Amino acid sequence: MSVPAPVPHLKRSLRRFDIMAMGVAAVISFDVIGQIAAGGGEAVVWIAVIAVAFLVPYALVFAETGAAFPQEGGPYVWVEVAFGRPAAALTTMFYWVTNPVWLGGSLVFVAAQAWDGFVFPLGSGTVADHAFKLVFIWAAILTAVVSLRRGKWITTAGAGAKVLALAFFTGTAVAFGIRHGFRGLEGAGFAPTGAGFLALVPVLLFAFVGFEAPNAAGDEMLDPQRDVPVAIGASGAIATCCYLLPVLAILSAVPAGRVTGVGGFMDAARLVFGIYGGWRGPLLTGVAVLFVVALLTQGSAWMIVADRMQAMVAADGGFFGPGLGAFHPRLGTPVRMNLLSGVTATAFMVAAMNLANGDASAVFGVVLAVAITTLLLSYLAVVPALLALRLRHREVPRPYQVPFGTRGFTVATLLVYAWILLGSWVALFPGTLEQLFGIPYDFRATWGVSRLTFETFTLGTVALLLVVAATGYLTQHARARHRDHQGAGGTGR
Structure with a gap:
């Protein structure tokens, strides 16, 4: 078994708590809490089902x-x-590009709406x-550029802000329900x-x-063999609570049918914070700032990890030139790949x-669908790779x-x-299974755009990524063959 060559200039600084905090910062998605709550009470049921039937086996493997x-x-490395x-x-291309797409097309829109409405x-x-969105994107990129020894504290602070905001909101919603009744439920x-x-x-x-x-x-973890399993288990449990409880809180406060994906969390906060009287405005502003900071560090956490993966592809000869895979000798970060992510975002x-003439809700839904599609498509190779490694x-x-061994x-x-x-x-073909099973489905009412616009945006993105990934690999492969040919020619063989 051969693995890519170790990267120079890397320093081990990630402890168990850091790994767990990075997982919390990356996985708990403020921008999808409202989208989930828009599904109504049954969203709570499906969170519980998927937590047991998907998250548990996923965390184990x-x-x-x-x-x-x-x-x-x-x-x-696993797929390679x-x-x-x-x-x-190809797999890493989809995994990586999800994050600049998500940062530039989803997180930044939710953050801008929260800042506009409450700060x-x-x-x-x-x-x-435009200025706010540009600053948001490049602040996330710059926090990924700094050394991981320092950058980990940024993602840790973001994880803390996220859990704090969700806990404060959930507690406030419970107090609101006790005073006014849980009529939303x-x-x-x-x-x-x-x-x-x-x-x-x-x-x-x-x-x-x-x-x-x-x-x-x-290679930047102090003891990954011991720390990774514990960190995954702890962050998975935290994530489940941080989705389930806020969604219940939103549904308890906001009348059915009024929850929106792009504004669900802050709209619910606006309502339940009424119990604080004159403190309502300042508290809403404070929670909105925490909300935006959490979104920014969420994007940063994903940039930290995904840019490293894509840089490893470039350094290993799978994506254009090896220069894109260079890690800064002092910072120990893939600065060039970080900057490429910023440009892409x-x-x-x-x-x-x-898109959709700037309708924030439609933009949010379609772009989130693109990010969901590209990320899930990457797992179509990652998950079988885990089993192949186990067997081979x-x-x-x-x-x-995992309990019960290979079986x-x-x-x-x-x-x-x-x-x-x-x-x-x-995610890629919404409405098709509904049609197959005779379930009514109004595409424009659901997405705010026509199916043609939606599929052009989503399938067009997937097709473009396939072309870029293939071009990047073939370009680097051709360069390697040319160098080998020149080397062979120089020895007279």
Whole structure:
């Protein structure tokens, strides 16, 4: 078994708490809490179902693999060892690009709306609006550029801000319900339905994947064999609570049908914070600032890990030139890849602002669908790679093992893969399974755009990524062959 060469200039600084905090910062998605709550009471049921039927086996197999294969690059290394460099390069392209797409097209829009509504008016399409979004994107990029020894405290602070804001909001919603009654829950509709399940499954899977992301910095962990399984288990439990309780709180306060994806959390906070009387305004402003900081560090946490993965692809000869895979000798970060992510996020922000004539709700929904699609598609190779490593490389020490050995690992992997297949199809082709099962589905009412616009944006993005990944790999492969040919010619052979 061969793995990519170690990266020079890296320093081990990530302890167990740091890994857990990075997982919390990356995985708990403020921007999808409102989207989930928009599904009504049955969203609570499906959170519980997916937490048990998807998150548990997912955490088990990734904990074992992350502890057994802790090399820098994480999922890229796993797919490369299992299926070869071309498959790994394509997979990592989808995994990486999700994050600048998400940062520039989803997180920044939610942050701008919160800032505009509760901190300082920005307007829509104004100079202030554009300036805020640019500062937000590049602040996230710059926090990924600093050394991980310092940058980890930024993501840790973001994880703390996230948990603090959610806990304060949930407690306030409970106090509001005690005073005024939990009237929102009466019409929430907790009975699960097929339509609700298909609408929620992609966003819930998106919300619960990513606990393996810190493994992208595997060579910067002090003791990954022991710390990764514990960190994944702890962050998974925290994430489940941080989705389930706030969604229940939102539904208890906001009348059914009035929860929106782009403004759900802060709209609910505006209502329940009324119990604080004259303190309502300042407290809302404070929570809005925490909300924006949490969103920014969420994007930063993903940039830290995903840019390292893509840099490893470039350094390993799978994405254009090796210069993109260079790690800064002093900072120990892939600065060039960080900057490429910033440019990509900025370009996607501009494209998103011209989608649906700037309708924030429609933009948010479509761009989030693109991010969900690209991320879930990457797991179509990552998850089978875990099983391939388990079966082909039994000689690798596994400090943590899934219960019932290979059989338990296989069952868990197949269950996770079935969920990923379902989520990928529903995200890429929404409404098709509803039509197959005779479930009514109004595409424009759901997405705010026509199916043609939606599929052009989503399928066009996927097609563009395939072209870029193939071009990047073939370009570097051709350069390597040319160098080998020149070397052979120079020796007279």
